[in-house]
Amino acid sequence: MFCSLGGLQTLKILCLSILTAASLTVPNVVAAQEEGSVVDLSENSPALHFPIGRSGKQVHVVPAFEDYAYMLEDVCDAMGLDFDNCKIYPMNAEIGGNAIATILDGNKVIIYDRTLSPLVGYTGAMAIIAHELGHHFCNHMDASSSPTQELEADRFAGAALRNAKFSLEDALSMAIVFDERPSRVHPEKSKRIEAIKSGWEDPEQAKNCGLKNKIKVGT
Numbered sequence: 070m071f072c073s074l075g076g077l078q079t080l081k082i083l084c085l086s087i088l089t090a091a092s093l094t095v096p097n098v099v100a101a102q103e104e105g106s107v108v109d110l111s112e113n114s115p116a117l118h119f120p121i122g123r124s125g126k127q128v129h130v131v132p133a134f135e136d137y138a139y140m141l142e143d144v145c146d147a148m149g150l151d152f153d154n155c156k157i158y159p160m161n162a163e164i165g166g167n168a169i170a171t172i173l174d175g176n177k178v179i180i181y182d183r184t185l186s187p188l189v190g191y192t193g194a195m196a197i198i199a200h201e202l203g204h205h206f207c208n209h210m211d212a213s214s215s216p217t218q219e220l221e222a223d224r225f226a227g228a229a230l231r232n233a234k235f236s237l238e239d240a241l242s243m244a245i246v247f248d249e250r251p252s253r254v255h256p257e258k259s260k261r262i263e264a265i266k267s268g269w270e271d272p273e274q275a276k277n278c279g280l281k282n283k284i285k286v287g288t
């Protein structure tokens with residue numbers, strides 16, 4: 070259950086209204102800002118953590134501050150995704166310096182922890198959101214997360230920043246929060262940097278989910 074509310078009726082109503090809203094316009098996001106909902110990020114949730122997983126925890130999420138909603142719009146535009154392919158709800162929550170792509174009640178959601186922003190800056194935040202968008206674009210919610218998927222999302226992020234007219238350095242500004250060593254889910258920093266570069270250098274190829282990484286990952 071991803072919209073767990075502990076009997077709080079007000080939150081329940083808001084939670085449903087946020088997640089079933091037809092529009093993703095900024096005014097709706099701002100209007101709902103104060104309240105939010107509770108999300109259960111358990112091991113079984115289709116969440117993809119960035120950069121380190123933190124699971125089995127209920128967190129309070131709110132519709133994203135408008136900066137992040139605009140960033141999502143910008144990366145969608147940069148990757149040529151139309152409204153249907155970018156029907157994703159940007160949200161903010163304190164999730165230990167993570168960002169997560171997940172599904173809430175059948176809706177695609179990106180949850181971004183604003184504490185990342187002082188570390189990665191504006192372009193880093195945009196790249197992180199692009200990374201999470203990559204998880205949705207490549208339908209990674211259908212399987213458990215893996216290093217392969219993380220590299221795919223990193224390539225997507227590199228491509229999005231290139232297409233949005235940012236430099237390679239800008240695209241790499243999120244790498245400051247990468248772990249040097251690999252984890253069960255995330256590859257080590259050097260491989261992730263390589264993936265971002267690869268996406269930046271060949272943005273069209275970065276949209277071919279599941280092709281390139283079959284060669285590159287697993288070594």
Ligand SMILES: [Zn+2]
Pocket residue numbers: 117118119200201204218219222
């Ligand atoms: Zn990821």
